[in-house]
Amino acid sequence: MSRNNRYLKFTIKDSDKKIIRKFLEHHRFSSSQLHNLKNKGGQIFVNHKQRHFNFKMKTGDSLLIVLNGEQPSDLIEPMPGKVDVVYEDEYLLVVNKPPGLASLPAKARSSKTMANVVKYYLEKKHENSSIHLVTRLDRDTSGLMVFAKNSYTHSLLDQILHSEGFKKYYLALVYGQMDPASGLIDLPIGIDPKAFYLRAIDWQKGKDSKTMYETVENFKTASFLKLKLLTGRTHQIRVHLSAMGHPIIGDEMYSHQKDSRINRQALHCYELEIIHPVTKKLLKLTAPIPQDMVLLRSALKG
Numbered sequence: 001m002s003r004n005n006r007y008l009k010f011t012i013k014d015s016d017k018k019i020i021r022k023f024l025e026h027h028r029f030s031s032s033q034l035h036n037l038k039n040k041g042g043q044i045f046v047n048h049k050q051r052h053f054n055f056k057m058k059t060g061d062s063l064l065i066v067l068n069g070e071q072p073s074d075l076i077e078p079m080p081g082k083v084d085v086v087y088e089d090e091y092l093l094v095v096n097k098p099p100g101l102a103s104l105p106a107k108a109r110s111s112k113t114m115a116n117v118v119k120y121y122l123e124k125k126h127e128n129s130s131i132h133l134v135t136r137l138d139r140d141t142s143g144l145m146v147f148a149k150n151s152y153t154h155s156l157l158d159q160i161l162h163s164e165g166f167k168k169y170y171l172a173l174v175y176g177q178m179d180p181a182s183g184l185i186d187l188p189i190g191i192d193p194k195a196f197y198l199r200a201i202d203w204q205k206g207k208d209s210k211t212m213y214e215t216v217e218n219f220k221t222a223s224f225l226k227l228k229l230l231t232g233r234t235h236q237i238r239v240h241l242s243a244m245g246h247p248i249i250g251d252e253m254y255s256h257q258k259d260s261r262i263n264r265q266a267l268h269c270y271e272l273e274i275i276h277p278v279t280k281k282l283l284k285l286t287a288p289i290p291q292d293m294v295l296l297r298s299a300l301k302g
Contacts (some may be wrong), residue, residue: 006090006128006150008065008278010056020044021053021136023063030155042068066190067150069128076105081117086144086285091153091278092134093118093169096287097145097165099264103136116146134158135168135269138235143170143269144287158278162231170227171216171289173266173296174246175255177223182214185240189233196241198253199235203245209233211240219300237267249296262296 008028010016017023024034034053036042041065044051057063084096095118096104102113115131123128135159148154160166189209190202200206210230217224223246227237239255241247247255251265254301268290274283291295 007069008067008150008152010063010065011249011296012059012061012063016057016059018057019053020046020051020055020057020063020117024065025056028156029061029152031153034067034157036151037065040068042066067152068086075127076113076115076119078123078129079112079116080118080120081112083117084287086287087283089279091149091276092157093122093147093149093161094146094272094285095145097142099140099142099292103145104133116242119256122149134161135205135232136239137269138265138267140254140264140266141269141278142287142290142293143167145269146272146274146287153277155276160275160277162229166274167271168229168275169267169271170229170234171268171270171293172225172227172241173222173249173293173300174225174241175222175249176246177218178213178215178225178244180247181218183212185213185244187240187243189236190277199233199239201239205214207233209236209240211237211239213229217297220302223299224297224300238265262292264292266293266296268293 016043017026021034038053045064046055046057046061085093086096087094095114104115105113115133119129119131119268128149132151132154133152134146134148137143146157148157157166186199187209188203188206189199190206192198192200208231212228213225215223216226229236238248238251242254246266248267250259250262251259270287270289272285274281285301
């Protein structure tokens with residue numbers, strides 16, 4: 001069997017559903033995944049014998065699911081580049097994205113993005129190179145990004161994305177000082193009527209958006225914040241902080257000013273806490289603060 005196939009192994013417990021289909025539904029297989037498993041070359045083995053969805057298992061049986069192979073999309077072409085791997089197993093890949101690199105290609109873009117580089121990296125390892133982007137970052141935001149290695153893991157991660165099973169923490173350097181020093185920003189975000197690629201606070205049509213923040217350090221004219229995303233809107237942290245009157249340093253789009261000390265917004269996804277959707281282990285992953293933010297921070301200390 002090729003390494004492109006993904007295996008899921010289960011030992012059937014007393015409390016488990018015994019009919020294979022029911023068992024898989026209980027383990028959050030979506031109807032499209034069950035369809036693919038049945039019609040696109042997936043396989044099911046109970047105690048090393050191939051079985052169908054209606055087979056009834058017993059406590060102690062070992063169930064092996066071989067997920068169907070996936071055809072990688074032609075829209076994302078593999079491109080060589082540096083992949084800073086923070087965590088990897090057979091189900092997921094977490095990378096530290098540098099600033100200045102988009103997460104995914106725009107429709108007509110042939111420039112290199114994180115997805116192109118990851119695809120190349122997976123192909124080199126002869127793994128399933130279908131790209132399943134679980135979290136994305138703006139081009140000029142650095143830090144941790146999560147890719148699933150198959151559609152089953154992707155859908156499990158999607159189901160916990162904005163829950164306590166998947167916590168995302170960011171660091172930002174902002175103009176001025178937050179008052180109060182920590183709290184919750186709860187302001188609805190919608191598309192800016194002036195430009196479709198911008199976001200704005202929109203009380204009529206905006207989507208519920210929540211960001212928790214705490215001040216880590218205050219400087220004379222700026223502060224260093226730790227933020228936790230409770231929802232995942234485009235540009236959420238950038239819009240929320242600018243709405244509070246404390247835009248991120250270097251974020252020309254929302255601060256409307258250039259800053260000679262850094263050439264991007266000083267925003268970095270530095271920590272993820274994920275309950276692994278398959279192994280159920282808690283992953284605590286971190287990415288160190290990039291050099292440009294370290295330098296900005298010491299400049300602010302004066």
